Amino acid sequence: MRVYGLDFTSAPRKAKPITCAACDFDGDRLRLDSLDAFADFEQFETFLQLPGPWIAGFDFPFGQPAELIRNLGWGKTWADYVGRVGCMSKAQFVAAITDYCATRPPGNKFHYRHSDILAGSCSPMMLYGVPVGRMFFQGAPRLLAPGASVIRATQPAAIAWPSRRTRRWSYGAGSRSGGTRPTISTNRRRNRPRRAGTLSAVCARHAAIRTASPWT
Numbered sequence: 001m002r003v004y005g006l007d008f009t010s011a012p013r014k015a016k017p018i019t020c021a022a023c024d025f026d027g028d029r030l031r032l033d034s035l036d037a038f039a040d041f042e043q044f045e046t047f048l049q050l051p052g053p054w055i056a057g058f059d060f061p062f063g064q065p066a067e068l069i070r071n072l073g074w075g076k077t078w079a080d081y082v083g084r085v086g087c088m089s090k091a092q093f094v095a096a097i098t099d100y101c102a103t104r105p106p107g108n109k110f111h112y113r114h115s116d117i118l119a120g121s122c123s124p125m126m127l128y129g130v131p132v133g134r135m136f137f138q139g140a141p142r143l144l145a146p147g148a149s150v151i152r153a154t155q156p157a158a159i160a161w162p163s164r165r166t167r168r169w170s171y172g173a174g175s176r177s178g179g180t181r182p183t184i185s186t187n188r189r190r191n192r193p194r195r196a197g198t199l200s201a202v203c204a205r206h207a208a209i210r211t212a213s214p215w216t
Contacts, residue, residue, distance in 0.1 A: 001024070001025045001026075001053060001054070001055065002022070002023070002024060002025075002052075002053065002054035002055075003022075003023040003024070003025045003030065003054065003055055003056070004020055004021065004022055004023070004047075004054060004055070004056035004057070005020070005021040005023070005056070005057050006018060006019065006020050006021075006056060006057070006058045006059070007019040007020075007059055008058050008059055008060040008135055008139055009135070010060075010131055010134035010135045010137070010138045010139075011134075012038055012039055012040055012041060012044070013039055013040075014039045017037035017038050017039045018037070018038040018043075018044050019035060019036070019037055019038075020035070020036040020037075020038065020047065021034075021035055022034045022035075022036060041138065041142070044142065045142055045145075045146075048142065048143070048145075048146045048148060049146055055151075058139060058143075060132060060135035060136060060138075060139040060140075061113075061124035061132050061135065061136045061140075062078075062136070062139075062140050062143065062150055063078055063082075063113065063124070063136070063140070064081065064113075064124055064125065064136065065111035065112060065113050065116075065123070065124065065125070066113070067111045068100065068111050068125060069081050071100070072096065072100065078150070079144060082140045082141055082143075082144045083141070083144060085136075085137060085140065085141055086140075086141030086144065086145070088137075090134070090137060090138075093133075093137045094127055094133075094134075097125055097127060097133055098127070101125070110122075110123035110125045110126065111123060111125065124136055
């Protein structure tokens with residue numbers, strides 16, 4: 001199985017591209033083959049069209065809190081509201097979230113999904129600092145467009161999925177599964193050692209999966 005892990009950004013460029021780790025998993029060993037850099041969204045969209053079978057994990061939120069979607073009347077399904085967001089300009093999306101937050105009482109500006117609470121993550125509505133709201137805006141509609149299968153965390157692995165599958169990978173959830181702290185921080189100097197500790201902890205917890213790379 002071809003496995004990809006992507007470090008996403010809402011504003012890719014040469015200095016800060018979307019980074020894609022391409023791996024092969026044979027049921028026992030996960031081998032890192034290459035690291036690719038997507039300096040623009042066109043390259044990212046080309047990647048999403050690669051023929052399957054493959055599975056990919058992305059570090060941006062695929063969805064928004066149900067309370068936000070319900071209050072804004074954006075639709076009843078993921079495809080409904082992501083399709084609606086995909087028809088907006090970035091300025092329109094930012095204005096919609098900003099205006100909504102302005103109507104909320106202090107201490108209840110942002111809503112959270114159940115997965116955010118479990119992972120200790122910030123709200124996917126957040127536009128500044130850790131701009132996961134902007135990442136959602138740029139990422140989720142691009143997943144909807146090519147018809148990739150989006151896997152929910154509650155869906156069992158035994159289901160026969162279509163050949164291109166996507167799943168949101170949360171550093172917070174991954175780090176908590178290994179007994180460590182969440183790794184996303186606005187302080188870049190803190191992120192690297194935390195992420196290294198998370199990788200070690202997760203690998204130790206899931207010891208049945210061995211890893212290998214061309215650089216080890």
